[in-house]
Amino acid sequence: MAKRKIMTAKRLKKRRLRRALWIVSVIAFALAMGQYAEKINAAREASADSQPIISADYPAPAVKENKDEQKISESSTQELTSDFIVKVKSKDGEIIEQNLEEYVSGVLAAEMPVNFDLEALKAQAVAARSYCIYYLGKNDYIPAGVSAQDWLSEEEQRERWGDNYENYRQKIVQAAAETKGEVLLWQDSVIEAVYHASCGGYKTASAADVWGGYIPYLQSVDCPHGEDKHSKKENRFSKAELAESLGAPAKGEIKITAKDASGRVAEITVGGEAFQGNEVRSALGLPSTVFTVKTKGDEVIITTDGSGHGVGMCQYGANYYALEGWDYKQILAHFYQQTELGKV
Numbered sequence: 560m561a562k563r564k565i566m567t568a569k570r571l572k573k574r575r576l577r578r579a580l581w582i583v584s585v586i587a588f589a590l591a592m593g594q595y596a597e598k599i600n601a602a603r604e605a606s607a608d609s610q611p612i613i614s615a616d617y618p619a620p621a622v623k624e625n626k627d628e629q630k631i632s633e634s635s636t637q638e639l640t641s642d643f644i645v646k647v648k649s650k651d652g653e654i655i656e657q658n659l660e661e662y663v664s665g666v667l668a669a670e671m672p673v674n675f676d677l678e679a680l681k682a683q684a685v686a687a688r689s690y691c692i693y694y695l696g697k698n699d700y701i702p703a704g705v706s707a708q709d710w711l712s713e714e715e716q717r718e719r720w721g722d723n724y725e726n727y728r729q730k731i732v733q734a735a736a737e738t739k740g741e742v743l744l745w746q747d748s749v750i751e752a753v754y755h756a757s758c759g760g761y762k763t764a765s766a767a768d769v770w771g772g773y774i775p776y777l778q779s780v781d782c783p784h785g786e787d788k789h790s791k792k793e794n795r796f797s798k799a800e801l802a803e804s805l806g807a808p809a810k811g812e813i814k815i816t817a818k819d820a821s822g823r824v825a826e827i828t829v830g831g832e833a834f835q836g837n838e839v840r841s842a843l844g845l846p847s848t849v850f851t852v853k854t855k856g857d858e859v860i861i862t863t864d865g866s867g868h869g870v871g872m873c874q875y876g877a878n879y880y881a882l883e884g885w886d887y888k889q890i891l892a893h894f895y896q897q898t899e900l901g902k903v
């Protein structure tokens with residue numbers, strides 16, 4: 560009896576120990592998941608700033624003469640109509656209701672150089688429409704600006720384009736009208752069609768490499784831009800400045816220690832401390848994570864290629880392919896793998 564009692568006490572102790580261990584591991588798991596989610600959110604926020612690109616800063620690409628004039632069709636003079644109403648929050652905080660096609664033309668005006676080839680603008684129209692519908696599946700309205708995609712009201716378009724307003728307006732209306740209602744689908748759902756200004760002219764990035772979550776239609780794909788890699792930029796910092804922005808040791812070597820499959824910097828070490836490429840991009844305000852690092856005395860020169868997070872359609876790549884003769888459907892199928900076109 561006494562022996563059994565001892566055994567039971569031992570067993571009880573073991574059970575308590577097991578339970579305690581289980582509770583500890585559950586808490587540890589929850590904490591780890593929390594940190595993981597925070598990391599993903601931080602990475603997304605860090606790269607969100609680059610998603611909508613106002614293209615005025617970028618050099619105009621080569622456009623074949625008269626090509627667009629030849630293509631201007633009846634649709635450019637049509638009114639943009641849709642039964643789908645979008646609530647858009649303008650930059651001054653006003654909620655404006657617009658039909659979907661009118662909204663899409665406002666995104667085109669804000670997000671892509673209007674002198675890009677018409678097929679690139681049409682691809683952008685489908686991406687913008689898809690992104691909007693995906694976004695409104697989770698939100699009541701879509702803001703104009705960095706947290707979603709940029710958009711210009713007709714008044715803002717007039718201001719930006721001045722004397723060219725009529726011509727430019729005609730072109731974006733045509734791009735929206737000729738793709739009216741078209742969206743990208745993956746397994747019958749409208750996709751999160753993110754895009755960026757320029758991948759740097761080599762490869763786009765996968766969502767997994769940039770944000771840490773696998774998305775089947777946001778894979779790394781080839782993206783040559785011809786000679787022009789777009790927006791090569793030298794970003795200069797003093798060693799002290801760089802260390803302070805990163806919260807890193809001020810002394811020691813600065814070295815790229817890992818790159819992802821598309822050639823973007825995944826990790827950089829500063830004075831022996833490791834930082835993610837995205838972290839560095841956001842802390843230093845770099846246009847992209849495609850970069851090289853050189854030090855010259857007290858100066859650090861970070862040369863970046865391209866602009867934006869690099870995921871989804873590359874606008875300069877889209878224009879390159881359009882000038883090579885691809886139509887907007889081929890461009891979209893390339894940048895958003897495994898998707899198909901549908902209608903809303």
Ligand SMILES: [Zn+2]
Binds near residue numbers: 761873875876
């Ligand atoms: Zn590209």
